Amino acid sequence: MGSATTQALAASTQALAAASGVSIDTARELFAAARAVGDSSQLSGALADPAAARAARQNVVAAVFGGFSPSTQSVLKTVVAERWSSAADLVDGIEELAIRATAIAEPASDLEGELFGFSRVIAANPELELALGSRLGDEDAKGALVEKLLAGGAGAGTTLIVSSLVRRPRERRVRQLLTRATNIVSSQRGRVVATVHSATPLSDAQRTRLSSALSSRYDGEVSLNVVIDPAVVGGLRVQIADDVIDGSIAARLADLRQKLAG
Incomplete structure (x- = not known):
């Protein structure tokens, strides 16, 4: 920029x-x-x-x-x-x-959570991402498909953002669009987004402790998006913008293998 x-x-x-x-x-x-x-x-x-x-x-x-x-x-x-x-x-x-x-x-709506949730749906369905991101698809048809997919599961604000973005992706991948939108919403609301990879779901207490720790570290409110990822084995992998905090067992094992091979 x-x-x-x-x-x-x-x-x-x-x-x-x-x-x-x-x-x-x-x-x-x-x-x-x-x-x-x-x-x-x-x-x-x-x-x-x-x-x-x-x-x-x-x-x-x-x-x-x-x-x-x-x-x-x-x-x-x-x-x-x-x-x-x-x-x-x-x-x-x-x-x-x-x-x-x-x-x-929509100050009370969970725009970040709903955008993140739809991005996970996209990640699990490559054909859907291809259909929504294609330059050849009819823009109104893509917008209508998003509205149908989000009906009952997301608010009007999220539906507007996603349907508007897929109508004009402008050479950008759908998940890239959703990530950008999530970060913009968080910026507008004065907080940052942390994407947390964990082998198992986090309890409410764990979410609270992690959010508090990250908020102290980054000097501001941190919103958590949790991805269940068996590949991490145990521990957590946290990404905020370009910062990565990798405390997963998988990362420790990879580091150990590298040292043993070295």
């Missing part, structure tokens, strides 16, 4: 946080805007062109997205007033704002 995009995204995120009346409809409109901008090289080029006057770029927003709510239009005008490193970064930025808007609109 270029420095221009980093600054633009920070300013756009602040604009979203300051917007009034952010709702699930706001998120839906922002996802629609991301798709529209991503689908049109002419539109994305016009909105991301640093040589064009800010007012001109904002006028394009008013002309193209005039049917959106005033709140969404205000956020989009802030977005295009910023300087982005590329048109692709602009599309990514609007998509991120849509995910953040979903988290704002």
